[in-house]
Amino acid sequence: MSRYRLTPTPAQEQALAEHCGHARFVWNLACEQHAHWRPGRKSAPRFAEQCRQLTEARAESEWLRAGSIIVQQQALKVGDVRRLSGNVGAVKVPKVGWVRFRWSRTVPDGVKSYRITRDRAGRWHVAFAAIPEPIPVPGTGEVVGVDRGVAVSAALSTGEMLNAPGLRNPEKARLRRLLRKLARAKRGSNRRGKVKQAIAKLKARESDRRKDWVEKTSTGLARRFDVIAVEDLKIRDMTTSAKGTIGAPGRNVRQKAGLNRSIMAAAWGRLVQRLEHKGPGRVAKVNPAFTSQRCSVCGIVDAKSRESQADFRCRSCGYACNADVNAARNIKLAAGHAVSVREGPRVAGPVHREPQRDLLLVG
Numbered sequence: 001m002s003r004y005r006l007t008p009t010p011a012q013e014q015a016l017a018e019h020c021g022h023a024r025f026v027w028n029l030a031c032e033q034h035a036h037w038r039p040g041r042k043s044a045p046r047f048a049e050q051c052r053q054l055t056e057a058r059a060e061s062e063w064l065r066a067g068s069i070i071v072q073q074q075a076l077k078v079g080d081v082r083r084l085s086g087n088v089g090a091v092k093v094p095k096v097g098w099v100r101f102r103w104s105r106t107v108p109d110g111v112k113s114y115r116i117t118r119d120r121a122g123r124w125h126v127a128f129a130a131i132p133e134p135i136p137v138p139g140t141g142e143v144v145g146v147d148r149g150v151a152v153s154a155a156l157s158t159g160e161m162l163n164a165p166g167l168r169n170p171e172k173a174r175l176r177r178l179l180r181k182l183a184r185a186k187r188g189s190n191r192r193g194k195v196k197q198a199i200a201k202l203k204a205r206e207s208d209r210r211k212d213w214v215e216k217t218s219t220g221l222a223r224r225f226d227v228i229a230v231e232d233l234k235i236r237d238m239t240t241s242a243k244g245t246i247g248a249p250g251r252n253v254r255q256k257a258g259l260n261r262s263i264m265a266a267a268w269g270r271l272v273q274r275l276e277h278k279g280p281g282r283v284a285k286v287n288p289a290f291t292s293q294r295c296s297v298c299g300i301v302d303a304k305s306r307e308s309q310a311d312f313r314c315r316s317c318g319y320a321c322n323a324d325v326n327a328a329r330n331i332k333l334a335a336g337h338a339v340s341v342r343e344g345p346r347v348a349g350p351v352h353r354e355p356q357r358d359l360l361l362v363g
């Protein structure tokens with residue numbers, strides 16, 4: 001969820017503050033219901049059921065009765081968003097009307113819910129959560145393997161290498177300057193606050209670019225391929241070391257900072273999550289053992305085949321390839337194997353959506 005600065009009029013602001021109270025109650029009610037939901041149970045209460053329970057709650061609570069039923073029910077429904085100009089949008093809040101916000105970045109398609117919050121400084125924000133509609137299966141029977149790389153953000157078994165955008169060089173230089181300034185600035189000073197703000201702005205820009213990339217990439221993959229195979233990182237984290245050896249450097253060795261690694265890990269996690277939303281049941285998670293050391297042509301596992309971070313050269317059959325692409329091909333092969341063994345794509349289990357994620361979360 002990315003946040004956008006809301007710019008309500010004073011009257012809207014007062015109304016928002018009031019309605020937040022009611023909606024928070026509704027939200028809490030919904031959370032309570034979901035606290036009782038367990039895997040294996042049929043399903044969490046649906047919208048109609050929630051409305052019924054809300055009516056009951058209203059009968060019991062005078063305070064809730066005094067509020068607007070529309071706001072309370074709307075709290076369980078989708079929000080309307082529209083764009084007014086290049087950098088101004090508006091979100092329709094029941095009983096408050098269209099409240100403007102700064103269209104500071106791309107608003108995700110298919111917004112299913114929004115959350116309005118007020119921070120300590122009294123600033124209002126709106127955040128949108130979109131669970132995209134599943135993309136129709138292309139039906140080509142094509143499987144793609146996707147490897148999370150270091151030099152490239154994602155390598156495909158097709159040989160394509162995708163890079164998540166980061167900051168441009170002048171921006172990086174500016175960030176370095178700001179960080180130096182920050183180190184020199186006195187704690188609690190005005191200047192320090194301003195520098196921090198400028199740094200936060202740059203980082204938000206970087207993160208927005210990555211998120212855009214994740215959206216485009218996941219849509220593209222779900223449109224082009226029937227099955228998208230990725231490494232099951234839960235297994236991988238348990239079985240592989242980040243260190244590697246001289247002959248077969250671990251994939252994380254070259255990463256300069258843990259920070260960068262965690263940013264990329266977050267982008268990767270988001271990519272897999274979006275793939276699961278857009279291609280439910282079409283994401284295959286494969287055991288990552290040896291995907292970086294196995295030759296995708298002859299199948300030999302040889303740690304010395306990994307000549308460097310970027311290069312794979314099989315000492316047995318001579319196949320040479322970008323190391324990440326070779327890994328992506330192994331991931332594809334592993335998924336194909338799983339498909340033939342199980343007579344159907346191996347999927348990562350039923351896609352469990354948080355039952356109430358489609359709520360308007362206010363408060």
Ligand SMILES: [Zn+2]
Pocket residue numbers: 295296297298299300314315316317318319
């Ligand atoms: Zn080989």
